[in-house]
Amino acid sequence: MTHAPQAKYRKDYQAPTHTITDIDLVFDLHDTATLVTAISAVQQQTDLNQLVLDGDNLTLKSVRVDGADWSDYQQTEGQLQLNNLPETFELEIVTEINPEANSALEGLYKSGGAFCTQCEAEGFRRITYYLDRPDVLAKFTTKVMAEKSLYPFLLSNGNRVDEGELENGRHWVKWQDPHPKPAYLFALVAGDFDVLRDKFITRSGRDVALEIFVDKGNLDRATHAMTSLINSMKWDEQRFDLEYDLDIYMIVAVDFFNMGAMENKGLNIFNSKFVLANDQTATDSEYLGIEAVIGHEYFHNWTGNRVTCQDWFQLSLKEGLTVFRDQEFSSDLGSRTVNRINNVKIIRGPQFAEDASPMSHPIRPEKVIEMNNFYTLTVYEKGSEVIRMYHTLLGEAGFQKGMKLYFEHHDGTAATCEDFVRAMEDANGVDLTQFRRWYSQSGTPVVSVTSDYDAIKQTYSLTINQMTPATQDQKEKLPLHIPFDIELYAKDGSVFELISGGKSLHHVLNVTEASQTFVFDNISEEPIPSLLREFSAPVKLEYNYSDAELAFLMIHASNGFSRWDASQMLLAKHIKANVALSEKGELSAISWPTHMVDAFRGVLLSENLEPALIAQFMTLPSHNEVSGWYQRVDVDAIAQVLQSLTVCFASELADELSAVYHNLKQTEYSIDHAAIGERDLRNTCLQYLAYTPDGNQLVELQYTNSTNMTDTIAAMKAANDAQLECRASLMADYSEKWQHDGLVMDKWFVLQGSNPAKNALENLKVTMSHPAFSLKNPNRTRSLIGSFLNMNPVNFHDRSGAGYRFAGQILRELNSRNPQVASRLIDPLLKMAKYDDERQNLIRRELEGLKALDNLANDLFEKVTKALEG
Ligand code: B3K
Numbered sequence: 001m002t003h004a005p006q007a008k009y010r011k012d013y014q015a016p017t018h019t020i021t022d023i024d025l026v027f028d029l030h031d032t033a034t035l036v037t038a039i040s041a042v043q044q045q046t047d048l049n050q051l052v053l054d055g056d057n058l059t060l061k062s063v064r065v066d067g068a069d070w071s072d073y074q075q076t077e078g079q080l081q082l083n084n085l086p087e088t089f090e091l092e093i094v095t096e097i098n099p100e101a102n103s104a105l106e107g108l109y110k111s112g113g114a115f116c117t118q119c120e121a122e123g124f125r126r127i128t129y130y131l132d133r134p135d136v137l138a139k140f141t142t143k144v145m146a147e148k149s150l151y152p153f154l155l156s157n158g159n160r161v162d163e164g165e166l167e168n169g170r171h172w173v174k175w176q177d178p179h180p181k182p183a184y185l186f187a188l189v190a191g192d193f194d195v196l197r198d199k200f201i202t203r204s205g206r207d208v209a210l211e212i213f214v215d216k217g218n219l220d221r222a223t224h225a226m227t228s229l230i231n232s233m234k235w236d237e238q239r240f241d242l243e244y245d246l247d248i249y250m251i252v253a254v255d256f257f258n259m260g261a262m263e264n265k266g267l268n269i270f271n272s273k274f275v276l277a278n279d280q281t282a283t284d285s286e287y288l289g290i291e292a293v294i295g296h297e298y299f300h301n302w303t304g305n306r307v308t309c310q311d312w313f314q315l316s317l318k319e320g321l322t323v324f325r326d327q328e329f330s331s332d333l334g335s336r337t338v339n340r341i342n343n344v345k346i347i348r349g350p351q352f353a354e355d356a357s358p359m360s361h362p363i364r365p366e367k368v369i370e371m372n373n374f375y376t377l378t379v380y381e382k383g384s385e386v387i388r389m390y391h392t393l394l395g396e397a398g399f400q401k402g403m404k405l406y407f408e409h410h411d412g413t414a415a416t417c418e419d420f421v422r423a424m425e426d427a428n429g430v431d432l433t434q435f436r437r438w439y440s441q442s443g444t445p446v447v448s449v450t451s452d453y454d455a456i457k458q459t460y461s462l463t464i465n466q467m468t469p470a471t472q473d474q475k476e477k478l479p480l481h482i483p484f485d486i487e488l489y490a491k492d493g494s495v496f497e498l499i500s501g502g503k504s505l506h507h508v509l510n511v512t513e514a515s516q517t518f519v520f521d522n523i524s525e526e527p528i529p530s531l532l533r534e535f536s537a538p539v540k541l542e543y544n545y546s547d548a549e550l551a552f553l554m555i556h557a558s559n560g561f562s563r564w565d566a567s568q569m570l571l572a573k574h575i576k577a578n579v580a581l582s583e584k585g586e587l588s589a590i591s592w593p594t595h596m597v598d599a600f601r602g603v604l605l606s607e608n609l610e611p612a613l614i615a616q617f618m619t620l621p622s623h624n625e626v627s628g629w630y631q632r633v634d635v636d637a638i639a640q641v642l643q644s645l646t647v648c649f650a651s652e653l654a655d656e657l658s659a660v661y662h663n664l665k666q667t668e669y670s671i672d673h674a675a676i677g678e679r680d681l682r683n684t685c686l687q688y689l690a691y692t693p694d695g696n697q698l699v700e701l702q703y704t705n706s707t708n709m710t711d712t713i714a715a716m717k718a719a720n721d722a723q724l725e726c727r728a729s730l731m732a733d734y735s736e737k738w739q740h741d742g743l744v745m746d747k748w749f750v751l752q753g754s755n756p757a758k759n760a761l762e763n764l765k766v767t768m769s770h771p772a773f774s775l776k777n778p779n780r781t782r783s784l785i786g787s788f789l790n791m792n793p794v795n796f797h798d799r800s801g802a803g804y805r806f807a808g809q810i811l812r813e814l815n816s817r818n819p820q821v822a823s824r825l826i827d828p829l830l831k832m833a834k835y836d837d838e839r840q841n842l843i844r845r846e847l848e849g850l851k852a853l854d855n856l857a858n859d860l861f862e863k864v865t866k867a868l869e870g
């Protein structure tokens with residue numbers, strides 16, 4: 001490193017020295033030399049007549065103030081400082097940029113044949129010098145000029161107000177966005193597309209034109225995205241009372257994109273992965289992913305765009321809230337229980353792991369080097385859990401009252417997390433002082449519970465202790481306000497009323513102390529407690545359940561989530577016991593109790609559980625999730641135990657699995673939630689049946705007869721995981737059929753990356769020369785390389801260190817090409833402290849190699865230094 005990058009601190013926030021009320025942009029688009037003219041109306045806000053603008057990778061062509069050339073400025077790396085300015089002035093800046101050379105995919109770049117932009121968090125400064133911060137809100141007008149034959153569509157934010165022809169086959173279009181916005185919401189697209197058009201009539205009767213732009217030939221893959229968009233618009237009116245505010249809503253699907261999608265005002269830009277789907281190309285879970293992401297970006301129009309963030313430390317203000325909204329949308333449209341389970345799995349798995357890693361940070365971070373590193377599971381998913389806790393504490397009506405007040409006070413402004421808490425407090429007349437700690441405290445609280453039954457007094461007490469272990473970023477921790485949802489069951493399955501000191505208690509207890517005892521009266525027999533129902537707070541629960549109690553809850557708990565959760569605790573007990581045996585080398589002693597297997601047999605045969613939920617019960621915790629239970633991970637022991645459990649279920653439940661599999665055979669394919677659930681259960685059964693003597697035949701048959709991508713991929717995954725004989729021919733057939741289509745090939749790349757075979761890494765290196773693969777494309781990279789690092793534990797962590805060396809080599813290459821993608825990929829290496837000394841040394845060597853790079857990007861610098869300090 002030539003110089004260490006500077007960290008920014010939340011406490012250092014200062015309001016901007018100037019505001020920009022309007023900006024007029026003109027883009028003269030050319031592949032390698034695009035000219036950008038930006039004319040801003042600027043007003044000084046302090047005594048300082050000096051303006052410091054952000055800029056990155058720009059060639060400055062000219063500066064004018066109030067129409068006259070201006071030479072009183074200095075250019076430094078990353079900044080343009082203008083001196084001796086008038087109080088109010090018009091600033092014209094012309095810059096030249098090179099979209100074709102932009103491999104970081106931030107700012108203005110080329111994706112395939114199209115120009116597109118990505119400005120969040122700090123990409124606008126790669127387009128022009130500007131106050132590139134979210135609390136500077138301006139009205140944007142954008143004129144785009146380009147060659148007409150190559151770029152018939154010229155798009156930007158807001159409404160199309162004018163267009164015209166130019167010389168040399170060029171044309172132009174002008175857009176105006178009436179809503180003031182920060183620069184990160186700016187977007188521009190120029191290209192040739194097929195367009196799917198529809199319209200939405202808002203509840204106040206306004207027509208909104210809906211347009212989805214996809215690569216030519218892909219129109220038949222855009223309908224699900226359109227349906228999801230219309231459903232989102234309807235849902236936000238019904239559930240949140242929020243109506244869309246422009247006459248047009250556009251979505252453009254591009255193949256080169258660093259993340260999922262971007263909520264630019266009126267012009268969302270999407271990774272094509274979250275737009276394109278038909279039954280031949282996409283799986284059910286991809287359909288559901290599209291619904292969720294289309295919803296998420298649409299919901300940002302209010303939570304993010306109309307009310308934006310004061311500074312980037314407040315990111316969870318818009319992201320946590322919008323994730324909560326998209327989770328509720330999916331839950332209202334599909335199965336609430338299954339959605340809750342999937343969301344909780346993300347928190348308990350990768351989010352808890354992030355909390356325990358060197359990157360641990362509160363949902364509102366205090367210190368940031370590279371903002372792009374903080375679009376994390378903590379800010380998004382834990383952030384959403386924090387919003388959910390308000391909902392749990394205040395109820396739907398109270399929560400919506402808070403939302404209403406939040407919009408009343410902050411619409412059209414850049415707000416803070418504190419503003420949000422205050423709106424919830426003021427609207428409901430509650431004091432959330434202690435609750436605020438969720439914003440400032442990092443790490444995962446451990447809540448351990450003990451119980452005591454007094455048969456004579458007929459009282460039952462629960463003592464609840466909370467403790468948050470120190471994290472790398474923060475040693476001191478304080479007790480949090482934890483909404484703790486419980487139910488107490490009698491042996492016959494009935495629920496005891498919660499009465500304490502003669503008063504009726506709500507089932508959500510307010511836990512606020514480090515240790516707190518709740519005593520319940522009139523409890524006529526020792527109850528079985530259901531604790532942390534619905535995962536009412538993002539904490540680790542410890543309670544010493546017996547197997548019999550868990551089996552009881554699996555049947556009698558009053559909601560699906562608690563039943564599933566009990567099944568997970570039962571599995572966890574026995575997985576842990578067997579991992580301990582495996583670590584001692586007592587492999588032959590690994591065993592699974594009959595009563596545990598029988599409890600799952602009961603689930604499989606249950607007639608009152610929806611198929612999608614049964615599928616969740618039957619899905620074992622992943623290697624990553626189990627790893628999260630340990631401070632020190634024995635990769636091989638966990639893999640052996642999970643394999644043994646799979647084989648055990650496959651053989652012990654073979655008849656039931658086979659019966660369910662055959663009963664659920666569908667004659668027709670449809671994409672409604674019930675049909676998705678049935679396919680999910682059927683394909684979950686197949687994953688086990690693959691381990692039975694007929695497995696190979698069954699899997700091959702499903703592949704051959706499959707009429708849709710869900711069943712096809714399920715067969716291939718079964719063949720891959722169980723290493724069936726048919727694996728090679730299925731993989732070859734699929735590649736033959738889809739090699740022209742990178743997006744469809746991604747599913748094949750994931751299977752190659754997660755292939756448990758011993759020679760997987762060598763195969764993977766060969767796969768990198770597959771015609772559909774390219775390290776330039778983030779989707780391809782994440783599918784093949786990302787799945788090897790994240791979903792192939794035994795091979796990635798091989799003692800030879802070959803997996804780590806391979807990761808190091810890829811990261812060095814991506815560091816210069818696309819730091820954001822590199823920075824996502826490096827995460828598994830940051831968790832090195834969890835592995836044995838030998839492996840730690842091998843990982844450290846790769847991290848040190850990265851640290852020594854001359855051109856190490858801020859993204860990797862921040863993570864590598866934290867990991868090495870840890
Ligand atoms: N707001 C964007 C994410 C931007 C990521 C920048 N590195 C998408 C979303 O959360 O909706």
Ligand code: ZN
Pocket residue numbers: 296300318319322
């Ligand atoms: Zn978002």
